[in-house]
Amino acid sequence: MRITRYIVITLAAATFLTGQGMHRETAERMKDRGLSTLDSYEMLKELTGTIGHRLSGSDGYEKAVLWSQRRLKEAGADSVWTEPVMVPRWVRGPVEKAFARSGGKNHELTVCALGGTVGTEKKGVTGRVIEVRSFDDVRALGESAKGAVLFFNRPFDRTRVNTGEAYGGAVNQRGSGAIEAAKVGAVGVIVRSMTNAMDDEPHTGAMRYDSAVPKIPAAAVSTMDAEMLSALLKKDPGTTVTIQLSAQSHPDVLSSNVIGEIRGSEFPEQIVLVGGHLDSWDKGTGAHDDGSGVAQSIEVIKLMKALGLRPKRTIRVVLFANEENGLKGALAYASRDANVRERHIAAIESDAGGFLPRGFGISADSIKFGKLTQYASLLDVVGAGKITAGGGGADIGPLKPFGTALIGLSPESQRYFDYHHSNHDTIDKVHPRELELGAIAMAILSWAIAQDGL
Ligand SMILES: [Zn+2]
Secondary structure (H helix, E strand, C coil), X not given: CHHHHHHHHXXXXXXXXXXXXXXXXXXXXXXXXHHHHCHHHHHHHHHHHHHCCCCCCCHXXXXXXXXXXXXXXXXXCCEEEEEEEEEEEEECCCCEEEEEEECCEEEEECEEECECCCCCCCCCEEEEEEEECCXXXXXXXXXXXXXXXXXXXXXXXXXXXXXXXXXXXXXXXXXXXXXXXXXXXXXXXXXXXXXXXCXXXXXXXXXXXXXXXXXXXXXXXXXXXXXXXXXXXXXXXXXXXXXXXXXXXXXXXXXXXEEEEECCCCEEEEEEEEEEECCCCCCCCCHHHHHHHHHHHHHHHHHHHHCCCCCCEEEEEEEECCCCCCCHHHHHHHCCHHHHCCEEEEEEECCCCCCXXXXXXXXXXXXXXHHHHCCHHHHHHHCCCEEEECCCCCCCHHHHHHCCEXXXXXXXXXXXXXXXXXXXXXXXXXXXXXXXXXXXXXXXXXXXXXXXXX
């Protein structure tokens, strides 16, 4: 029995190694073709250049739906379709201004409306400013916060090597700051921008309300002006801030996810999903967030078709609607009836910027995780062999109940939040070869999984 087991294990290992060997030749071909053509960059340039930003419910988003269907067809997808989804429509409007009044003088603050905020009356809201770093600070204020503008000024933890972790440690101020502030009677919030960069650019992003407390206006302030406001407060504790916003929420509108696939030759009902989100914020052109993931995902199909490859299992590109302010596209996809007969064995998302890929972060059970780590040396063909536990992406997260292995492309993270959700997120910040290397890494991994199963 022991010998039998030994033989079985040896055979399994040998089969796997042969597979790896075969995959290596394919991986080399993908690398050679991808780095010669840089098609993902050409696609991203066109998306950002001809359409620009693509907030849910905007004309830009609907143009991107048409654009990506055309690009998926041109890439050679066997079928391309859209999936209907209702999404929120929030419009920033032309006015987003704030100033501090301190020591008898006005000081302009560079701000932008946070996504989802209510607008203000024309004269704005004004209140004494109170600087806070945490929700504990807010609760401790109690009655004294009545009528105040709370200024959330907890910076990124600069000691974090991975900037995504620093973002995770600060972003609740943006997401829930207005709720916590309203609970103690504040009339508005100003939130330090979610970035390590010290500059004069405000960064937007989603914020939420709670129906149990009043909806108060919320704006992000640039990191430089956050420092200035903090300094003004130290000199003059009576400093006030006025916020003027013209933002408005409208009823939900009908929109779409965009889907294209190469059908598997042997197990078409088994799906390896590759994707990113098609929407972006309305600042910059969403080049890194997440035009990169969109272009890289389409490139996965394009590379395979160009090389005459047909996977055993279906490789499906899903370009999700409304990741930024609702996740409605991801929720609609995960609740499709088709998920009963189809089986998503793995989902790979690129939504951390089009920077040099280093590897993949994986959320899966230990057996699947163990199998996937064996592709590390294969992914080293493009320097993306660093496999770490944990990861995935907001859009693929809702597939977790299906037992799908959730996989996120992990690019180098130092510059992402310098640009994220701001006017700085534009095509000139994307390096064509870095973007393409990420696309090739996704193509290699999705191909290997589609051939071997999981
Ligand atoms: Zn994103």
